[in-house]
Amino acid sequence: MALTDDAIDTIKSLIIAGEFPPGSRLPREEDLAQRLGLSRSSLREAVRALTAMQILVTKQGDGTYVSSLEPHLLLENLSFVADVSHGETAMQLLQVRRLLEQQATALAATRITDADVTRLDAILARSRRAADAEDVEEFIRCDMEFHRSIAALVGNPVLAMLLEVLSTQTQRVRILRGTRVGRAIEHVHREHETILAALAARDAQLAGAAAAVHVAAVERWLAESQTVRERP
Missing domain, CATH: 1.20.120.530 (GntR ligand-binding domain-like)
Structure with a gap:
């Protein structure tokens, strides 16, 4: 769970820093996991958690995107x-x-x-x-x-x-x-x-x-x- 929490915090930090702006597509799972030094399973858990928070949006067959980050979401x-x-x-x-x-x-x-x-x-x-x-x-x-x-x-x-x-x-x-x-x-x-x-x-x-x-x-x-x- 600690690795997943670290992954969540890291992705949030990248979004806050502007590296992944609202509406942008995240890198492929394999590439992002390698970049963050995570297993793909830990990264998937982090993405699921951030999706539940409405920070990320997963589009079937297209990939994972940063949401609009509008306050109502x-x-x-x-x-x-x-x-x-x-x-x-x-x-x-x-x-x-x-x-x-x-x-x-x-x-x-x-x-x-x-x-x-x-x-x-x-x-x-x-x-x-x-x-x-x-x-x-x-x-x-x-x-x-x-x-x-x-x-x-x-x-x-x-x-x-x-x-x-x-x-x-x-x-x-x-x-x-x-x-x-x-x-x-x-x-x-x-x-x-x-x-x-x-x-x-x-x-x-x-x-x-x-x-x-x-x-x-x-x-x-x-x-x-x-x-x-x-x-x-």
Whole structure:
């Protein structure tokens, strides 16, 4: 395993150094193994691992290429981490989301237009209908669309992607269903309305604070649901 890890690190270093730029084809397996001083089996293991990380792409009958290395590809594994996270890891992910979302929402307040406010209001109207019906899946879709739309106003796709993967649909549904669903949905909807009101007022400080309070409430629900599960 140590040889495979060394091979992974070496290939990463070559990519970072620009020797294998995004989209480029790696040398033939035999040549690359010889160059790196590895057995072909160790190299294959390294390539498989880097392919799973979306750093490399294997094309059947054509060879192995460096991926585009776009952030959305490299962050996909983090989405899986958020989906399966529980306990302390889930709490830590939400803490990071709270820090980023507060700043993103504050910045969005300085860039939002009347048309953006109208669009966000329409999302919350759909969210209200879902809340009234206690339709968790639809409510979460609206929830994600609301936050995604706010993050998009910042104009930084890396930040938007980070925020989205830090709290996935799977994670949000799990947290909501770990609480009293009806009450939790109502609270989330009211918090969304508070965020939108601050954005509409172009009040960056209030918008950021409202976003922080919103994510902090989700953290609290997660902590409470974990406490319930841990009780004897």
